Amino acid sequence: MLITVTLICLASIVVAFFCALRWHSTIIRLEEERQIHFQERQIVLQFMHSFVDAIGEGVSRDELFRRVVHSAVISTGALSACVFELRGKELVAASVEGLFPPQSQLPKGTNMQISTRARFIEGILRSQKIPLGQGLVGAVAESGKGLLLSDASSDPRIIPMEDPALVMRSLILVPIRFQERMIAVLGIANPADGSPFTQSDFSLALSIGEQAGLAIHNLDLMDAQIERNKMDVDLALASSIQSMLLPKEMPKCKALDIGALYLPAQKVGGDLYDVFMIDENRVGLAIADVSGKGVPASILMAICQSNLRHLARSGFSPSRVLSDLNSIMREEMRRDMFVTMVYVIVDTAEGTLTIARAGHELPVMLRRSLEGGLEPVFVESEGMALGMARESLFDRMVEEKTIPFGKGETFVMYTDGITEAVNGHGAQFGSARFVEALKELKDLSATHINESVFDRVVYFSEGVGQADDVTMLTIKHL
Numbered sequence: 001m002l003i004t005v006t007l008i009c010l011a012s013i014v015v016a017f018f019c020a021l022r023w024h025s026t027i028i029r030l031e032e033e034r035q036i037h038f039q040e041r042q043i044v045l046q047f048m049h050s051f052v053d054a055i056g057e058g059v060s061r062d063e064l065f066r067r068v069v070h071s072a073v074i075s076t077g078a079l080s081a082c083v084f085e086l087r088g089k090e091l092v093a094a095s096v097e098g099l100f101p102p103q104s105q106l107p108k109g110t111n112m113q114i115s116t117r118a119r120f121i122e123g124i125l126r127s128q129k130i131p132l133g134q135g136l137v138g139a140v141a142e143s144g145k146g147l148l149l150s151d152a153s154s155d156p157r158i159i160p161m162e163d164p165a166l167v168m169r170s171l172i173l174v175p176i177r178f179q180e181r182m183i184a185v186l187g188i189a190n191p192a193d194g195s196p197f198t199q200s201d202f203s204l205a206l207s208i209g210e211q212a213g214l215a216i217h218n219l220d221l222m223d224a225q226i227e228r229n230k231m232d233v234d235l236a237l238a239s240s241i242q243s244m245l246l247p248k249e250m251p252k253c254k255a256l257d258i259g260a261l262y263l264p265a266q267k268v269g270g271d272l273y274d275v276f277m278i279d280e281n282r283v284g285l286a287i288a289d290v291s292g293k294g295v296p297a298s299i300l301m302a303i304c305q306s307n308l309r310h311l312a313r314s315g316f317s318p319s320r321v322l323s324d325l326n327s328i329m330r331e332e333m334r335r336d337m338f339v340t341m342v343y344v345i346v347d348t349a350e351g352t353l354t355i356a357r358a359g360h361e362l363p364v365m366l367r368r369s370l371e372g373g374l375e376p377v378f379v380e381s382e383g384m385a386l387g388m389a390r391e392s393l394f395d396r397m398v399e400e401k402t403i404p405f406g407k408g409e410t411f412v413m414y415t416d417g418i419t420e421a422v423n424g425h426g427a428q429f430g431s432a433r434f435v436e437a438l439k440e441l442k443d444l445s446a447t448h449i450n451e452s453v454f455d456r457v458v459y460f461s462e463g464v465g466q467a468d469d470v471t472m473l474t475i476k477h478l
Helices: 002-057 061-076 117-127 135-143 199-228 230-245 294-312 318-332 391-397 430-440 446-461
Strands: 078-087 090-097 129-131 147-149 171-178 181-191 256-263 271-277 282-290 339-347 352-358 364-368 374-378 400-404 410-414 470-477
Touching: 061 078, 061 090, 061 181, 061 199, 078 135, 090 117, 090 135, 090 181, 129 135, 135 147, 135 171, 135 181, 147 199, 171 199, 181 199, 230 294, 256 271, 256 282, 256 446, 271 294, 271 470, 282 294, 282 410, 282 470, 294 318, 294 339, 318 339, 318 352, 318 391, 339 410, 364 430, 374 430, 410 430, 410 446, 430 446, 446 470
Parallel strands: none
Antiparallel strands: 078 090, 078 181, 090 129, 147 171, 171 181, 256 470, 271 282, 282 339, 339 352, 352 400, 364 374, 364 410, 410 470
16 A cells, blocks of 8 residues: 555656646747747847948948848858849849859759859859749749748759759748839748758748838839939938828727827928727827937837837737837937837727826826816826836836726827927917817817817917927827
């Protein structure tokens, strides 16, 4: 009997040991995945910034493609990469790094022992013209969908090569495009360590292709502007970037009437707003203001918007989004710049509004009073601007609130371009006039409230030019 009990105890200990070991392995795997995700994000951010710098330096299209292939090789640890640019209905190798295998058979009798083999192979690649839809490269260009061949050597679509250095062992092909416009295909071949490409490598390559498409599109815009007016090209490009980032239309939500007003003081501005569906019942809304104006502010705002959308669409709470955004933006901003922001989530099913604020102007709620009318109140919450403090201090300061948002009530976010507008005597429009205007205009639609408030600001300013960007985001619970 004692032996049986002992064996049972030993068996229990062994099972517990292996369970603990398995749990420990799971924790290690999750931590490794988190590190990989963080590294991928850093690579894409660095890649995006290098392209912003490149466009600012006025590099050529060929230099931009060269940076794409070099970034692809460095990021994935590949032996070679090539960009196949779409010219008309054909794809032509525009930039090559390393011995990227040609996409057709080499001429018979080719002597591959020559000392300039890399230049020779690059010449072969550049001379080949791949029709749209033909071969793997042409198929990716036609479909716009990336391709991962972990084991390319067994794929019958791969062109066989006699030279071992040109054998395709593993291959990634991703489109470089902007919206519906196909620009090129990025090919990445053969990891240097001999292992196959992974899904993580493929995800990273897709991100590089996406950012490259935006960069090349922006470069094309800049070249077009240079032809018309070289002195105005930077401002025109930045304005184009901003217009692409702002929502083209409001999300379809029957319970809400959402209106936005955005009027930059110059061709480019430092204000931002965004509206998007998180799920069928929740809508995310944000408004922000970057310190400073012009191209530097617009570039910082573009980076801020990209990160905001990525974080917000994960469904994180407003305070978590602002906290993560502060961690990212603090590394990307100059010491003399910062971003104020309000981010809210409206839950139409629960009839609530959850808000977190990063040093921005206090929003105004037209709230139902006991008498049944609508009374304006400022919605207060603590918080400091993005990029000013380390994570520990910022996280302690940011405050999240959830308040009722009933039917018939209105919530208004805005930038200081409204309240700080001045007239010819130096007086400001101010919060009191703003709140009074909202109270008087409460029965109008969200869009008409914004427009009517701005009309009052213009009338108050008595012909004084608009000194700052003006942005309003109004949400009415129908």
